[in-house]
Amino acid sequence: QSALTQPASVSGSPGQSITISCAGSSSDVGGYNFVSWYQQHPGKAPKLLIYDVFTRPSGVSHRFSGSKSGNTASLTISGLAAEDEADYYCNSYTTSSTVVFGGGTRLTVL
Amino acid sequence: EVQLVESGGVVVQPGGSLRLSCVASGFTFDDYNIHWIRQAPGKGLQWVSLISWDGTSTYYGDSVQGRFTVSRDNSKNSLYLQMNSLSTEDTALYYCARDQGRWNPATFNFDYWGQGTLVTVSS
Numbered sequence: 286q287s288a289l290t291q292p293a294s295v296s297g298s299p300g301q302s303i304t305i306s307c308a309g310s311s312s313d314v315g316g317y318n319f320v321s322w323y324q325q326h327p328g329k330a331p332k333l334l335i336y337d338v339f340t341r342p343s344g345v346s347h348r349f350s351g352s353k354s355g356n357t358a359s360l361t362i363s364g365l366a367a368e369d370e371a372d373y374y375c376n377s378y379t380t381s382s383t384v385v386f387g388g389g390t391r392l393t394v395l
Numbered sequence: 396e397v398q399l400v401e402s403g404g405v406v407v408q409p410g411g412s413l414r415l416s417c418v419a420s421g422f423t424f425d426d427y428n429i430h431w432i433r434q435a436p437g438k439g440l441q442w443v444s445l446i447s448w449d450g451t452s453t454y455y456g457d458s459v460q461g462r463f464t465v466s467r468d469n470s471k472n473s474l475y476l477q478m479n480s481l482s483t484e485d486t487a488l489y490y491c492a493r494d495q496g497r498w499n500p501a502t503f504n505f506d507y508w509g510q511g512t513l514v515t516v517s518s
Contacts, residue, residue: 383445
């Protein structure tokens with residue numbers, strides 16, 4: 286199963302909005318509404334941000350939102366803050382009854 | 396407070412074997428499916444394995460199928476990963492992570508993670 290495709294890096298200034306894409310295929314992202322997103326700060330374990338394409342777990346800021354169109358999912362972070370600087374990973378269920386992660390995106394807050 | 400604590404990571408030679416452990420607390424362990432996920436140094440996340448809440452079903456990623464075996468002892472709130480025929484490509488930080496849903500089916504959403512245990516395969 287090939288990894289989902291994410292941009293290696295994105296950046297934005299405080300207060301701006303950014304979007305991270307996650308491209309897959311009809312065998313994963315496009316075939317199921319089971320896309321999740323994780324945030325990972327350096328030296329820390331990942332944190333679940335979004336699941337089932339757009340659902341936020343309790344306690345996750347409303348500044349994080351998810352969406353999907355065809356074979357591509359997206360994570361949007363609005364009102365960028367310094368603490369958002371981290372690595373972000375998408376994940377999708379697949380036709381193999383397993384999951385595949387994206388390669389990760391490093392977000393820099395300028 | 397939900398906690399997952401991994402252990403057992405060491406330096407091992409190529410071709411060797413290793414058993415990782417994960418001890419859980421703060422939740423009803425035998426209600427939840429549990430996953431192993433790994434991260435090579437400086438690289439991304441890779442799903443490794445899933446074991447069902449009752450231990451009767453197991454699933455593996457292609458890269459470890461046939462070499463790794465996941466098991467659990469619900470009486471000890473513990474999860475294990477037996478790793479055989481290790482190669483340098485298995486070098487990674489290994490996390491155990493709780494599946495968000497209780498019982499079946501697994502959601503493959505990982506809502507709690509441990510801090511990981513480092514496995515280094517090197518001669």
